[in-house]
Amino acid sequence: MIIENFVNNLPITESGAVASSSLSIPILIFAFLLVVGIIYFIFKMYEQSKPTVESIVLIAVLTAIATAGRMIFISIPMVNLASFIIIMVGVVFGKEEGFLVGALTALVTSFFAGLGVWTIFQMLGWGLMGASAGYLSTKFDSIPFRFIFGLLWGFLYGWITDISALFYAGPTLEFSQIIALIISGFTYDLTHGVTNAVLLAILYNWFKKIFLRARDKYLPNQSSATATNE
Amino acid sequence: MLKGTIKMELTRIHPAVYILYYFIMIVLAFILRDPYFLLSFLILILVLISLQGISSELKQIMKLFLPLSILIIIINPLIQKKGVHRIYLMKNFFITYEAIAFGILTSLALLIVILIFSSYNKSVTYQEMLYIFSKKLPIISMIIVMSLRFIPLINSRVGEVKKLNHLKANGIETKLDNNNQDKLEEFDTNISDTKFLKKINSSKKFQSIIKEAKIIGKIMGITVSWSLEESMFTAKSMKARGYKSYKRTSYLSYDISLTDIIFLVLIFITVSIIVLGIIQGYGLTDIYPSLDFALSDLPLNIYYFAFIIFLLPLIYLEIRERMLWH
Known part of the structure; x- marks a missing residue:
């Protein structure tokens, strides 16, 4: 009722279009530029930290592994290993590396699968996935937490990438389109989440060992610093 | 596997100009809500794509697009009750003509945006994107190039x-x-x-x-x-081998040519006319509260023609390239 009243009382412009609709275009463009800006800022921060050659190669390899994990097992429907790798990178190497590997995986995949508005939101989604895994890395030793984390990010990633669909929705943002998207994406998000959760539950310890070994070999400074923190 | 790694072009345009042009096209696709504007947009994009040769990918695009558009067309009238022209399906249950029209127009815009991106992927190769990237973010583009090399290895x-x-x-x-x-x-x-x-x-x-x-x-x-x-x-x-000891150079290089300048001027003039039209309400058919649309309302004004001219340059270039080859 309240919404209906609100809609009926919206100011009408000269041409008859609802005034608020013309406002939402700048908002959308602003949101898009904001996301681009955030990703650019984090990339720039990494550039300015003057990374070592080892760190550069490490991120390139991990990105390639995650991208390959998304493409190699394309024969098994909807199995997405990329998310698992990105979460593991976040846990072992830290939040910055997690974000970089996540964002770059989306970008590199787009060179193969085609670029779109969704690429920028995939970058954000996977980047945040890696970064959040980095923030919560101490809690990853409990299996229920890993399971819930993987499942939750299956859906969160789906919703973040769905934001890109608002760009097709036009000047009037419609609730119905968001619902249509969530319905059409539900099975995909669920499979993605379950795959993440199962992989995190089963393979976590083994991959942690592999990645820790690589970290100690590649980045001796970082691993000694974190060791003293722990 | 990678798209468009080899390009033979007589009419090469600076990648930055391409990116600007496609960006404006996408913005227009989600602002415009007029059946005539959108239909001519769709037709011209389809012409461009067929000239670029994409027909095999069109199938995959439709696979992605059709279920989503059907859902939008069905769900929008069920939820949206704004609109004057009511169609009663049952005694107390009605859908509005406006909501259906909105659903159709939205899915048309969705299709146009998807097609623009597939055209973009044909026009701008990933090397050209990396060229623009490497000016601002040299290390990140280095990482991207390296991981592109690691993928086939893995x-x-x-x-x-x-x-x-x-x-x-x-x-x-x-x-x-x-x-x-x-x-x-x-x-x-x-x-x-x-x-x-x-x-x-x-x-x-x-x-x-x-x-x-x-x-x-x-x-x-x-x-x-x-x-x-x-x-x-x-x-x-x-x-x-001394990475980092001196500055890396790019293996591609582009200069701004006369074609680029003409292209930029054309974009600037037509876009400013279109924006003037949009401010006055041309190209934005108001759907809610009442859609009063007649087929005879041909948009024969300067704004519509500016819009058509804005969409033509790439088609012209594609055709000219063909003429030169045959």
């Missing part, structure tokens, strides 16, 4: 590990097999004693999923550790 390694796994599963190398399997399955002994996993293990469906995941994980894990070890040599070799 692919071939996965193939080798898969072969080995297959041989082992079929009982060849039996003695080694037993020893190695124990080592490889260390990772599941750590978690088998928790209550949470016992519950899951009892379900058969989960068991098969877990078995599948274990096989994938095994292959992936071996490949990952192999690749990580190997890449350490890459890093050492890069260091030894």
Whole structure:
């Protein structure tokens, strides 16, 4: 009722279009530029930290592994290993590396699968996935937490990438389109989440060992610093 | 696998100009809401795509697009009750003509945006994108180039590990097999004693999923550790050859040509006319509260023609390229 009243009382412009609709275009463009800006800022921060050659190669390899994990097992429907790798990178190497590997995986995949508005939101989604895994890395030793984390990010990633669909929705943002998207994406998000959760539950310890070994070999400074923190 | 790695072009346009042009096209696609504008947009984009030669990808695009558009067209009238022209399906249940029209126009715009992107992927190769990227973010673009090189390497390694796994599963190398399997399955002994996993293990469906995941994980894990070890040599070799000692140069280089300037001027003039039109309400048919649209309302004004001219340059270039070749 309240919404209906609100809609009926919206100011009408000269041409008859609802005034608020013309406002939402700048908002959308602003949101898009904001996301681009955030990703650019984090990339720039990494550039300015003057990374070592080892760190550069490490991120390139991990990105390639995650991208390959998304493409190699394309024969098994909807199995997405990329998310698992990105979460593991976040846990072992830290939040910055997690974000970089996540964002770059989306970008590199787009060179193969085609670029779109969704690429920028995939970058954000996977980047945040890696970064959040980095923030919560101490809690990853409990299996229920890993399971819930993987499942939750299956859906969160789906919703973040769905934001890109608002760009097709036009000047009037419609609730119905968001619902249509969530319905059409539900099975995909669920499979993605379950795959993440199962992989995190089963393979976590083994991959942690592999990645820790690589970290100690590649980045001796970082691993000694974190060791003293722990 | 990578798209458009080789391009033969007589009419080359600076990638930055391309990116600007496509960006404006996308913005227009989601602002414009007039049946005539959108239909002519769709037709011209289809012409452009057919000139660029994409027909095989069109099938995949439709696969993505059709279910979403059907959902939008069905759900919008069910939820949206704004609109004057009501169509009663049952006694108290009605949908509005406006909501249906809105759903159709929205899915048309969705299709246009998807087509613009597939055209963009044909026009601008990833090397050109990296060229623009490398000016501002040299290290990040270095990482991207390196990971593009690592992907086929990892692919071939996965193939080798898969072969080995297959041989082992079929009982060849039996003695080694037993020893190695124990080592490889260390990772599941750590978690088998928790209550949470016992519950899951009892379900058969989960068991098969877990078995599948274990096989994938095994292959992936071996490949990952192999690749990580190997890449350490890459890093050492890069260091030894003096990476970072002086500035890297780009292997592609582009200059702004006369064509680019003409193109930019054309974009600037037509876009400013279109924006003037949009401010006055042209190209935005108001759907709610009442859609009063007649087929005879042809948009024969300067704004519409500016819009058509804005869409033509790439089609012109494609046709000119053909004329030059034949």
